[in-house]
Amino acid sequence: MNVVFVASEAVPFSKTGGLADVAGALPRAIARRGHAVSLFVPAHRSTWNSRQPITDTGLRLPIPVGARTVEARIHKSRLPGSNATVYLIDQPAYFDRAGLYGAGGLDYDDNCERFVFFSRAVLAAIAPLDLRPDVIHCNDWQTGLIPVYLKTQPHRFDGLASAGTLFTIHNLAYMGLFRHWEMALTGLEWRLFNWHELEFHGMLCFMKAGLVFTDMIGTVSPTYAREIQTPRLGSGLHDLLALRSQDLHGIVNGIDPEAWHPSHEPMIAARYDVETVAAGKAACKAWLQHRVGFPVRGDVPLLAQIGRLDPQKGWDLLAAIADRLLEQDVQLVVLGEGQPKYHELLQDLVRRHPDRVWAYLGFSDDLAHQIEAGADLFLMPSLFEPCGLNQLYSLAHGTAPVVRATGGLADTVVDANPETLAAGTATGFHFQDPTPGALWSAVERGLALYRDREGWMRLVRAGMRGDWSWDRGAGQYERIYQDIQRKLMARDSS
Ligand code: ADP
Secondary structure: OEEEEEOOOOOOOOOOOHHHHHHHHHHHHHHHOOOEEEEEEEOOHHHHHOOOOOEEEEEEEEEEEOOEEEEEEEEEEEOOOOOOEEEEEEOHHHHOOOOOOEEOOEEOOOHHHHHHHHHHHHHHHHOOOOOOOOEEEEEOHHHOHHHHHHHHOHHHOOOOOOOEEEEEEOOOOOOOEEOHHHHHHHOOOHHHOOOOOOEEOOEEEHHHHHHHHOOEEEEOOHHHHHHOOOOOOOOOOHHHHHHOHHHEEEOOOOOOOOOOOOOOOOOOOOOOOOOOHHHHHHHHHHHHHHHHOOOOOOOOOEEEEEEEEOHHHOHHHHHHHHHHHHOOOOEEEEEEEEOHHHHHHHHHHHHHOOOOEEEEOOOOHHHHHHHHHHOOEEEEOOOOOOOOOHHHHHHHOOOEEEEEOOHHHHHHOOEOOHHHHHHOOOOEEEEOOOOHHHHHHHHHHHHHHHHOHHHHHHHHHHHHHOOOOHHHHHHHHHHHHHHHHHHHHHHHHO
């Protein structure tokens, strides 16, 4: 099969969050199954520092954006260690910027224009590159217009007659909402701006556009697939998703074991696996304690959190239990950036407990690995979590996740209760209600088990034994691609 995968960020070229990890790893796993895979991403500024070999294809395409025509330059690279080709859509005016989607906590005000350009450039490039896709796999709102162009303007794009679409939701909370007059930038007919199609409460909604016009819908865990069909997590699109529930599939993300496994990560202090975790982790923990200026002690539980400092990640719950937590003999390391109020919260905690709380308020991939390897418990009390990757990285590193039982967290972490502990299947700690009390009782259970060395190591090893590679997920995506082809054939023959 020929698969074209489209995303707004992909490791190792660009990254703000989990989407980049998925877009850098899933196409490789699909390619390993024998398919021809091409990945399209914008050539963000970070692309040029990625140390990947990049060549200019020489292809230049005039892309209509509103009344203007903007040139797309197509560069080419490869996903490391695979034969998946990467096409980088280059237009410095749109993508040579410090942030991917915004700066200083605010979205760029030309994001509609930027991703209209990107979507149309991808579709325009497919024929000259002779890709002949069977499936175009779109991801999140930035690619939401691609299925609309394909369905409503098929005559405009060559080489796409037999292409079906899969649209994967990585986070429904980011919808790509724009003012109605920005419809003029899209080149789409105004008649599509109605509440069955592109309109959402008076705004132009790229996410809704993708969901309405795509052949199949994916999201990143079975529990999140159910949750987004309810008013609580459906972002106002729950009825649309429930209506299409037959086409909606939840597939848990994998992780890239080449990038995220303690047996060979170059940046951690000691390499270890499930057999050598006790000694390896002790070395990584001592290194981390030394690095952040904590007393180097093996017996104190080291808790960690990495990620966007955003209400979604449960930061208000963490703020509510912080004082109680720090009455215990614990250490806390945080890596993240986001909302100023959480920066202030962390700066205050560091000021009050300099020998036990440390925070790096920025982005550092090396530190993310070093913290996963050095911590004992990983706090992930998300209010919602489509899949979540950090709890998977934690499991791979023998770091026990404390999670709210929502979305992918519920699907990937096995709660430690008397039965799972006895069976040796427990891998972490769940709580249900989004309340400080419920989070606290899960943390307390974690700290109690930590003191039982034997029980703790059983839980750690059970987590490390899980297979979170992409092979399983890639097989599931392959079946959806085949279903899309069958659906198109049935439609063509009827
Ligand atoms: P989301 O995509 O909602 O932000 P995920 O848990 O799915 O959350 O993925 C987050 C990814 O981004 C992980 O790979 C995580 O390590 C990384 N990440 C998030 N914040 C930072 C940061 N400040 N520094 C380094 N890596 C980060």
